[in-house]
Amino acid sequence: MTTLITKTITKICIPLVILFSISLLLAGHNNPGGGFIGGVMFASVISLTYVVFGLKYIKSFFNPSWDKWFGFGLLLSSLTAFGAIVYGYNFFRSSIKFVEIPLYGEIELVSAALFDIGVYFVVIGTLLYIFKNVGEDE
Amino acid sequence: MNIQEHLPILLVATPILMSALMIMLRSRPTFQKTLNIIVSASLLLMSIILLLQVWNSGIQVYEVGEWGKYGIMLVADLLGSGMVVLSSGISLLALIYSLDYIEGKSLNTTYHSLFNLLVAGLNGTFLTGDIFNMFVFFEILLLSSCGLVVASENGGVTKISDKMEATFKYLILNIIGSMLMLVAVASLYATVGTLNMADLSVKISALSDAGTLPWHIYFIALLFLIVFGNKAAIFPLHYWLPDVHPTAPSPISAMLSGVMIKVGAYGILRVYFLVFKDALFLLQPIIILLALITIAIGAIAAVGQKDVKRLLAYSSVSQIGYVFLGIGMGTAYALTASLVYLVNHAIAKSMLFLTSGGIIHHAGTRDMHQMGGMVKSAPLMSSMFLIGAMSIAGLPPLGGFIAKFVLFDAAMLGEYYLPLLIGFAFAVFTIFYMFRAWLLMFWGETRDSDKYGPYSSHGLSPMITVPIIILAAAVLILGVYSEPLIALSSEIANQLLDPQPYINAVLGGSVR
Amino acid sequence: MDSFTAIILAIFLPFAAAIFIPLLEKFLKHRIGWFAAGIAFLSFALIGIVAPEIIHGHIIQHSIEWMPSIGAEFSIYADGLAMMIGFIASGIGVIIISYSNGYMSHKEDLPRYYQYLLLFMGSMIGMVFAGNTLQLFIFWELTSITSFMLIGYWRGKPASIYGATKSLLLTAGGGLFMLAGFILLHTITGSYDIATILQNPAIIENIKAHPFFLITLILILIGAAAKSAQGPFYIWLPNAMEAPTPVSAFLHSATMVKAGIYLVARVHPIFSGTEAWFILVSGIGIFTMLLAGFLAFRQTDIKAILAYSTISQLAYMMTMYGYTSYHEPGLGVAAATFHLLNHATFKACLFLVAGIVAHEAATRDIRKLGGLRKDMPITFIIASIAALAMAGIPPLNGFLSKEMFYETSVEMGHIIGGPFTFLIPAAAVLGGVFTFAYSIKLIDGIFLGEKHHDHLPEHIHEPPYTMLIPAAFLAGLVILFGLVPSIPIHNIIEPTTAGIILEEVHLHVKLWHGLTPAFFMTLITFIAGLGIYTRYDKIAAWQDRFNARYPRISVNYYYDRIVDGAKGSAKGFANFTQPGNVKTYIYAILLLMVILFAIPAFMMATQVFPANLNFDIPLYEALIMTLMVSAAIAAATLHRYLAAVIALSTVGYLVSLVFIYLKAPDLALTQVLVETLSTIIFLLVIAKIPQTFKEKIPKTTLARDIVISSAVAATVLVLLLNATQGIVSPFESLSYYFLENSVPLAGGHNIVNVILVDFRGYDTLGEISVLCLAALGVYNLIHSRGEGE
Amino acid sequence: MNNITVIQDILSNFFFFAGMFFVFLGMLGLYRLPDVYNRLHATTKIGTLGAFGVMMGIVIKLGFGPMGIKAITVGLFLLLTAPVAAHMISRAAHRHGVGLCEESTVDDYGKTYCLINSSCPVKHEETIEDEHDQM
Amino acid sequence: MNTLNLLDIALVFMVLSIIPCIHRIIKGPTIPDRVIAVDALATVIVVMLGVYSFVQESVFFMDVALVLSIIAFVGTVTISKYLDEGVVF
Amino acid sequence: MNNTILSITIALIFGIGTFLMLRRDIVKVIIGLSLISHAVNLLIVSTGVFDGEKAPIISNGHHDSSSGIIFTDKLSDGIFAPIVPSGMEVHFVDPLVQALVLTAIVISLATTAFILILAYRIHEEYGTTDIRKLRRLRG
């Protein structure tokens, strides 16, 4: 087992890194980042908790089926791409909308962002699925 | 929306979507199975419609994301859509077969997703018009096949350690191939500034015409020979095949031997005759040489096998050599022959692998020396294997005969006498090893039941027999009446030799 | 019904019937054989319908479109030759199938038996009426395959399997050579159509003048010889005797083995009249005739004697078809054709008798048989008629055709002149002598002499009529054709000969010709034959000693050596080429890469290195690169996994540093992330793999590996130096488009990301599929324990 | 250019160079100091300070714009995690038997730890200090 | 002092700092030494990224720096635990 | 960056990776593969066609600030590539190769993960990491 020092710092890191990963995901279209990078950040912080607290312990209260995560991600990404067909365009045709949000200001909604979110989930799901499967394996 | 316009992308994206859905549907196996069969069947239907569309109204181009050549384009010409029909057909049958053949747990967890992605990989490769995209789909093919090879089968005749070993070799060798493909693609981009194959074709031709084609383009072309040769398992890149194809579960062996190795041949046809047609003079002798060695090595090694699936695998090596022989000769007729050969081998070999699955199911072993006299206990498997064996051996009235005949005829007309001679000599080998296998398994003394345990008494379910019978019927029909296939192949050959319509279809309307 | 339809029906009726036999067997039980016989008779009758037209000199030709893309048609070419063999196939078919009803036990797998018999018959008829060479080949191979199936009818017996395999390899393999010959013929003439070739003297002239003439002829003859068990290919026929006796009678004496002879006759107009033709065809014939005649002696199994005899008799025909010379086109053709017909009658009859004997006496060993004349007198008479016909005793049909053989041999000897004037007739006589001797031996051994009661059952009866009548019918034909030769001559032999030599012929065959050379040769034959027969046992014993001492003087010895050797050495070969060590395989790829690089590099040696390489290298770049390479070397040389993995991830971090330097923030990000994750996966794995193995690299291996790695590195370097010279003018990169349009069209400022999710989002879809695949694959890997044998 | 910018410039440049110099010193310490533990002193203290200094330089120069904010984040994060990383490494090293250098005088940890935890996995030096790892 | 000079100086400093890291990674002598060295290397790269970001006036490299500092921490903790306990999770 | 030195480095790493791939220890082989994939990634980036000095992220301006040239590269007009307005200067490095490398990196991560787990399972089945012992499948 690791020490309480590490555990304490890890506790601080968890929300920080997850927030950062979301930030990277959303910033991706205009800044470095995007689904893959955000997803890996997320996965790495979960893997950090696995390392620091032990996989068994974490599983006792936090045990999502990661396969569903990457399944969902792939579904979301491909559905986004399919969406264009429904609207009469070619597969993967992107669309951009600018929406005014009170308090925040104008934000840009791109279909590609939805796709990137799918990527995000795929990355998280696959990496953690692999980690969990191998980690559990005796 | 006009769904027909979207057929090319639907053929690729639907299986990807399905794969995702199958992961989400893990808890509902029956629904999974039914849905997957329905989807596979509709993919087959779609592919046939696409082929007819292409046949009737010319090459179809689909701009993914509507970015023209700056994005990725799918191009359905006769070759691509024809290959898609072939792969969709075989994969539908392999899938039906799998439902009874693959062990339940494996089937309900990962199998459907992996299988769908394999199909997506195949269709994607056959339809893409972008060389880097082809790399991506090659990777999909590679990893999906690896995942499927280690899937468990009912009865489990193959040791898991053998599967691992085979997969490891397969993976290592193919990763090297992938790396070289990346090197080649990147160098190509650095030299002519595009990834679209039609665009590449135009530019390389223009350079060649102007006499400013840099020499390393030739080396890049040769690198692609390694890339595609690796997929197709031609000498000396064939080593993984005799290990992987036998250890995979039989429906997957059928997919691998039936369709996957054809991806290599497809790649050569597509890339060489479209992009590197100016380097063909250099490539063709090399291809012929390698093809002949491949034919010989596969045939000789097949004679010495006692594992039925390993024998079939070596036979695939040898047979793909014949396909490459046609490609190497490069005349319209030879290409036709090569394509006819490819289709016939695909159907017959996948049928043989499916049959071998039934046989193994029945006998409980892959070792032919431990089988014998099974003609009485498994008459259907006996006749099915015989049909496949005869077709591979090139005996009439089966498809394989037409294929060999056309190929030899092409070799003769092209005055490739030495290749012809070698091809003929090993055709006799083929008869020998295929019939030897059949005799060992089905004739002779019935196996001593004390020593090895009895043959499985329960019959094979229709899920297993029906796909085999359908393929056998196809083999027979191709032997008796091959005209549509030959006509299609010769049209494909013409398209390959004159890529201008392809280029026009891709670039002509490319304005945004 | 028009003739074309009749022939089509004659061909395909047996096929159709064969398909329905398993179904009908449910109702007809063992009577299914009579149904099959009925089908055979229908085919016979259908040929009979078209016979008058052919006998009147008309050739029935008709084609329908089949596979136009490769120039394949389905066509019928029915001339006298086709008609004769068609009659034999269907006629003997009726007789044999009827006989089978008595011969085959009801416990046998009857549907399969009759199915194959009908399939064979259909194929045989299809072959003879084939209007083009492609079609001929298809049916030809079908006969090989059905023959294979019938030889192996008793599938459990090793001898059956051996015989079946041998026949298949030789006949079907030979067929492939024939196909090659046909393809060559097509190359020369541009046609597969038999009629087109035969009816165009210009084309035939062209063939004869063509450089491929000889090779084409040889290829086609290989097919013919293999099928007719001629030359070294004879070895399959004796082993084919493992088939049920009716099958031997039908396929391996009367019909299928005649296919080779048919082929020789069919291509006769194309190739005959040349020296090559005579030397090859007659040469094979004479050699085989003598060899097989001689070998027939030492056989003790009556079916084996008949088999060798068949080989020898077929060789007669071969020899005669080869005789045709410039001076005398068609010489020997009529004689050969007549002998073909006669042989079909008496040899089939003898086989049926052999079947009867085996059936009743439960043995085929001539040493155990004897004195059966009292127990089965009718069979004795039938057998004697057939055997005497084979021996060439007048007034039976065998006498007539053998007389013709002698005559033509003498003529041929004269035509060639020199020592051949005597040698050719002498060879013919020697063949006749052997034939005479073993024919007598056959009758003597089975029916005459004392009955060996210790080997034979007490009561031996005549067989049932279903077996006796077919044999008797054939014996009747033997006598009929001998006494009234004009019936076969005018109705069959003349049209057939016309079909072969492509001109009208009129033959006069009589029992008594006067004191011709042939008469004296016949006399010599009888006397010498009797002489040999009296020393029969001694000769056979000498042969056995000879074989025991020189086992290598035997084609079978080499066949077995080749087949067994092929299996053995193939295993060794596979072990050699596929040694299982993955390093070998990797070597192969790398070597191929280097060789493929060398080819264009040597061809265009002057351009290999780009002219303007930039050697203006900033110090820190050089330093970073040096460090990176050092880390890589550390990864390669550190022994402990963990140390090597750390070195590897160092390389990764430095790569990301380079990415930063190359202004690629996304890449740098991804690189560090991926690097760390791979390190974690490495750790996961090496945590489970204790590091016990330490490779000690031998010096030679080290040197070899370094050489190959350096070669690969050099290859990559040269390619890269060339590739990074920039885009060849006048082209520009696609990237301009992305730079210019990311913001306005895709609404993203990070162009790399826009390319990933938009311009080339399809790639990314594939990429995430790959990730999913890895996860699914890992699941399969982990959850697949303890499987397999 | 007004005074404030000049001061900003000077300050930020000072921080830059001081930071980089400290980083360099830290790495020099990594090179020169004996044993793992002493090297850790160098990297965690001087290295982290150097990095923090450079980040401060950015903040001073650019203010609390996105880059400044991120620079602060990076600096703080390093400050937060560097000691933990040092702790983890040194703990692992010690528990796995990486001895202190010759000059060391006292090792309370080694004694106590082994007294408390009889099952401790210490003292198989060969597993971690492997002569094969020498280049 | 213009920004270009700053970059050059920074590059020199960084390269000089990386050399000892690589030395430790290669020479060890123990695994923890190597782990420290990699961690230190990450710090150096973070600093480098800061400078680069400043010079290029682009915030992007700062993102990389943050990611790198986080991920380097994760990596170090993971390796340390592995070293200590012989398991990862 | 200087192309020559980069190319040499890439080639050297490629060669070292190749050397490692020829080793007998399965983990070493995989390390070799990873090295090669590093080399290949660098190679792809090095084939980028512009020598710009900025990361390909357009930082200035709003979404409608850039005009967006509509390229007319119709084959029928004999034009094979985007027409670059004369005097257009590319300040950015080539974004396309970066995107390609990203894809390649991710794919090689997936492959490496798979092959590593495979190595673990092989060790479990065969009890060794020596790939010469992986010779059950031969002949």
Add this chain to the structure above:
Amino acid sequence: MKRYVLYSIALGFVWCFVHGVVSLSNFLIGAMIGPFLIRPFKELYSLGEEISYREKLNRIPKQIHYFSILIVEIVKASIVVAKIVLQPKIDIRPGIIAVPIRAKTDVGITAIANTITLTPGTLTIDVSDDRTALYVHCIDIDNAKEIRDSIKDDLEEYVLEAFE
């Protein structure tokens, strides 16, 4: 519940910082999504335990004070080590000593441990199993007693004030 609010506020700031723009809207976003992110990990965060806002608020100035002391100490520490590094011949007497601590909570122990690491010449290696002592590596151990005292008197005080 109170903890949620607290975390929410903290994560609002964290979001602003990782996002690079400190603004009200960003803060609100972070504050809104933050708690959802740690919800699954509630086991780790003892979200149920009650706390008082005022106490937390009172600590803020002390924490700021602590950080300023810390920075100064780090600079001192760096200079100390830098001197050692730059010595022509390195002359040190390192060693590991046990340092008893008074802090009880996880945060407190962590803070003191990290502080020790970042201050001159010392580096925390481990916490004793009974959480009463830290094992500290000192680069120059000539006066172990003095080191113990300085930790106890100077650093620990601030830490206890700020975090316990």
